[in-house]
Amino acid sequence: MKHKTFFWFILPTALAMLLFIALPIVSVITQSLFTPHEQVFKTVENCTPFKCTQSTTIDQEATEALREAQPLGRFVGLSIYLDRGHLAFGEVAQAWQSRDGFGDFFNKIGNLPFYRAMAFTLSYTFVVTPLLIILGFMIAVAVNSLHRHLKGLVIFFSLLPMIVSPLIGSLVLFWMVDSRGVLGTGLQWLLSNPDLSLKASTGLTWIMLMVYGVWHSAPFAFVVFYAGLQTLPKDTLESAMIDGATRWQQIRYVVIPHLMPLVTFVALIQLMDNFRVFEPIVGFNAEAHAQSLSWFIFNDLGGETRLLSSASASSVLTILGVAILLSPVLIRTWRDFNSKG
Amino acid sequence: MSSKAFKQPWTLRTASSVFVIAWLILAAFPFLWTLWGSFKVELDFFSKADWRNALTGARTMAEHGSSFTGNGYSGAWVQEEFWRAVFNTAIVCFFTVAISLTIGTLGGYALSRSSYRYTFWLLITALIFRAMPPITLVAGYLLPFFEWNLWGILPTTIVVLVAINQPFTLWMLHSFFQKIPKELDESAKVDGCTQFQAFRHVIIPVMWPGVITTGLFSFLLAYNDFAVTSMLLEKENQTMVPKIASFLGTTQTEGNVMFAVAAVVSATAPLFILVMFFQRQIVSGLTQGAVKG
Missing domain, CATH: 1.10.3720.10 (MetI-like)
Known part of the structure; x- marks a missing residue:
């Protein structure tokens, strides 16, 4: 295709991405370097016939004028990144110097909001992703041996947890595990602990969110693996059987190697998606015990005081996290493309 | 499963069917439960006293004279x-x-x-x-x-x-x-x-x-x-x-x-x-x- 034709074909979509993805990134980076203006104070002398008093008031006009002139605020460099709400180098250094063993150090770090969000996001990502791959694989193998007519029905119901909005899905589960809901009451009865509430403890909240994550994403892994199983080479499987491989050995040495590229694919997609975990925290009302990076940004942006600078700094740090997570894929794609010529 | 060699022994077949059924319940039950419960009053949907109330709608019956109510829907929609x-x-x-x-x-x-x-x-x-x-x-x-x-x-x-x-x-x-x-x-x-x-x-x-x-x-x-x-x-x-x-x-x-x-x-x-x-x-x-x- 000629350069010119290509240009006109790609223009609308490129423009949309440029204006609403690339520029906002630039704007987010810029905003993270600025902070709102402080209010301008002026000193007024009030004189009564007997004595003069000086009082400091906010100069509304001057403040307004300053904000008008420089809507971004004042330049503060990287200081927002380093403050207590984000990377908090000062606090980290202090915790390191006054540490009382590593446990204590990590405890102190865990009290800093950004690191707490980071810890949850990373544990969620790296616990949920392998679990959902295993569960998805097991479902795919089990469904594959079902009768043909049942398969469609099973796939239909399996798609539901994945297709509904994460917020709705998490609400549906949340109402069930609520201490008054059916599963919550069931758990209380099972463990004979009438005060058990999954919302009350950090550990249980994390487990609840991760169970939700597996429930939500396992269908994706299932569908992909199921499609992969349809292309399984029958002859290899047969020869393995003739050579006396047990069922487990067939799965271990024939099925899994065949599905390996798909496992990589699912893992990459799910790492990206789990890293942005956000809606379940709102749905499960879990912000007291678990905060993710996305929720952290959302929280800064919401409410009356929109903390744009702080949210921008967190956004930039999150984007960096995504970039690190994604770098193996990018390198691989680059190699593939080069080898293709 | 076309070939006889691929036929699974019945234990394995039962195990995998049980597993599929368990997964189906896990996937679909929350939605069915919520759908059913949406026609009840709150005290039935979240019934600490007796979970069967959520199915039979005892409180809904007491409040509205029928075990189903569209109150949640009219409240939300209107x-x-x-x-x-x-x-x-x-x-x-x-x-x-x-x-x-x-x-x-x-x-x-x-x-x-x-x-x-x-x-x-x-x-x-x-x-x-x-x-x-x-x-x-x-x-x-x-x-x-x-x-x-x-x-x-x-x-x-x-x-x-x-x-x-x-x-x-x-x-x-x-x-x-x-x-x-x-x-x-x-x-x-x-x-x-x-x-x-x-x-x-x-x-x-x-x-x-x-x-x-x-x-x-x-x-x-x-x-x-x-x-x-x-x-x-x-x-x-x-x-x-x-x-x-x-x-x-x-x-x-x-x-x-x-x-x-x-x-x-x-x-x-x-x-x-x-x-x-x-x-x-x-x-x-x-x-x-x-x-x-």
Whole structure:
């Protein structure tokens, strides 16, 4: 295709991405370097016939004028990144110097909001992703041996947890595990602990969110693996059987190697998606015990005081996290493309 | 299982059937439970006293004289004006899908037919954009949108959702167009068509399966989005998902939880129907990216 034709074909979509993805990134980076203006104070002398008093008031006009002139605020460099709400180098250094063993150090770090969000996001990502791959694989193998007519029905119901909005899905589960809901009451009865509430403890909240994550994403892994199983080479499987491989050995040495590229694919997609975990925290009302990076940004942006600078700094740090997570894929794609010529 | 050698022993068959049934219950039961419970009063849906109340609706019977009540629905749809949110969602979804498919098809087609190096860089950029959580961009939108008075209205949100949708749409359609043989449009060009005419008369008639699949996923993205819509829309213009989230803020008074339950069921129903009709396309769409794996 000629350069010119290509240009006109790609223009609308490129423009949309440029204006609403690339520029906002630039704007987010810029905003993270600025902070709102402080209010301008002026000193007024009030004189009564007997004595003069000086009082400091906010100069509304001057403040307004300053904000008008420089809507971004004042330049503060990287200081927002380093403050207590984000990377908090000062606090980290202090915790390191006054540490009382590593446990204590990590405890102190865990009290800093950004690191707490980071810890949850990373544990969620790296616990949920392998679990959902295993569960998805097991479902795919089990469904594959079902009768043909049942398969469609099973796939239909399996798609539901994945297709509904994460917020709705998490609400549906949340109402069930609520201490008054059916599963919550069931758990209380099972463990004979009438005060058990999954919302009350950090550990249980994390487990609840991760169970939700597996429930939500396992269908994706299932569908992909199921499609992969349809292309399984029958002859290899047969020869393995003739050579006396047990069922487990067939799965271990024939099925899994065949599905390996798909496992990589699912893992990459799910790492990206789990890293942005956000809606379940709102749905499960879990912000007291678990905060993710996305929720952290959302929280800064919401409410009356929109903390744009702080949210921008967190956004930039999150984007960096995504970039690190994604770098193996990018390198691989680059190699593939080069080898293709 | 055609061959006898592949036949499983009955223990294994039973075990795998039990496993599938357990998974089915896990996947479907929460939705059925919520659907059933949405017609009850709060004390039945959250019945600490006896869980069977949620099934029989004892309290609902006592309060309304019948074991089913539409109170949650009327409260949500009429009193809390959920219909407005449904209407907004319909507008947002329709325009997002229409616009992103239109510009995505053009772009995806161009990417699949050009072999220059920049196509690779465009696709990689799209991949990076696809990986970024949408919420990280919102901080960048707010200031300009406030400044130019664009905040809170539906068109802004539609345009933003279209843009966020583009990376995915491009990848999907690009891999789909690559499967359409190049000879088709090349022969049209030999016959004197311009590139656009070749696209218009040769490619468009055969591209619908791929476009429908991509459209389904664009629809789901617009329908399910919470991060962008909750930040960029003002209260009257909210779509369903942020509206449901705002119900939650006011759940303390009795009865309001059931509004949220009813709203959740109302918002799930269209998706249910969608999966019923387009199951094949959704499955093929999910696996399409994997083929390239």
